[in-house]
């Protein structure tokens with residue numbers, strides 16, 4: 479994006495947060511797809527607005543800039559979505575929205591001026607055309623878990639991640655931008671995002687799981703994140719003790735990532751961990767993988783690995799094909815964009831894609847939380863249910879008034 483195309487308005491002279499919120503409101507009012515996010519361990523709120531969505535995610539190594547929003551499994555109702563950065567706000571101090579290749583319609587700019595001056599009412603957010611998913615009851619989830627565990631004990635597969643949904647009526651007075659700000663403050667190390675796409679829906683989340691990063695020095699990174707325990711009584715990552723089951727569960731994700739490197743014959747990667755990391759009040763095991771793309775002779779490593787990694791065994795299972803089949807057979811809901819991936823591509827000279835976990839989908843007067851748990855032959859269905867409840871509470875704790 480060139481400096482000449484900077485958009486400037488005397489009314490957009492407020493704080494970074496105010497400007498990001500004005501842009502989000504204007505996009506909603508103009509019925510345009512929009513994504514607002516904050517990268518882990520940063521302050522800047524970034525925003526992309528697109529004039530229209532594109533159905534394919536471009537190569538991650540450039541030159542196209544924008545925001546990817548992709549489902550767990552592509553279907554007609556949940557297609558891959560790329561929002562070209564027709565407007566990009568970097569959230570840097572003093573920054574103004576930058577214009578991209580396509581002009582946004584005049585109605586957007588009118589709305590932006592309006593929002594900046596009088597802060598009009600927030601327009602309704604877009605909802606999924608099929609409506610809100612039904613809540614999966616505890617007995618149904620535990621029955622599926624029991625069937626999966628039996629299959630793993632019989633040696634049919636090693637690991638599967640089963641998920642569930644919980645839909646609540648939205649409490650009166652809920653404000654989506656306020657919820658986004660709360661999430662951002664609660665989870666400084668998460669990727670916090672709010673994505674609203676006409677015809678597809680509105681998602682809010684704070685995920686701990688990086689899928690693919692390409693930094694400004696062309697270093698590729700990914701992680702193997704799995705194994706969960708609650709950090710009760712001030713348990714810090716340094717004090718955590720893990721059971722065999724979680725160690726194996728995370729080792730399967732590591733093995734999967736390494737098998738992807740082997741598949742493309744990349745040997746010169748760096749592996750670190752596993753170490754215990756905190757995600758809100760949960761602890762996970764995480765290994766980190768990196769490779770300097772030019773030096774190892776894989777200038778398109780990000781794109782290649784994205785294709786191989788998604789969905790990783792942190793959201794699918796091992797072996798991948800059998801696990802995906804089991805998920806399709808046993809889960810009674812459509813995951814839509816939960817456990818898909820999302821994030822900015824080639825913005826601020828970086829690409830940062832995350833697995834869409836610890837997220838909710840907003841409907842017409844409803845909020846739906848999604849959460850899953852990795853199961854092996856040693857799993858216990860009741861414990862897995864409790865684990866999904868803890869994961870859902872990452873975001874649902876903002877909706878306490880809906881739960882009561």
Ligand SMILES: C=C(O[C@H]1C=CC=C(C(=O)O)[C@@H]1O)C(=O)O
Pocket residue numbers: 639641687703704705706762791792793835836848849850851852853869
């Ligand atoms: C599937 C989810 O988490 C994954 C990431 C970390 C730990 C996980 C686990 O312990 O099962 C899951 O693999 C979710 O949050 O819905």
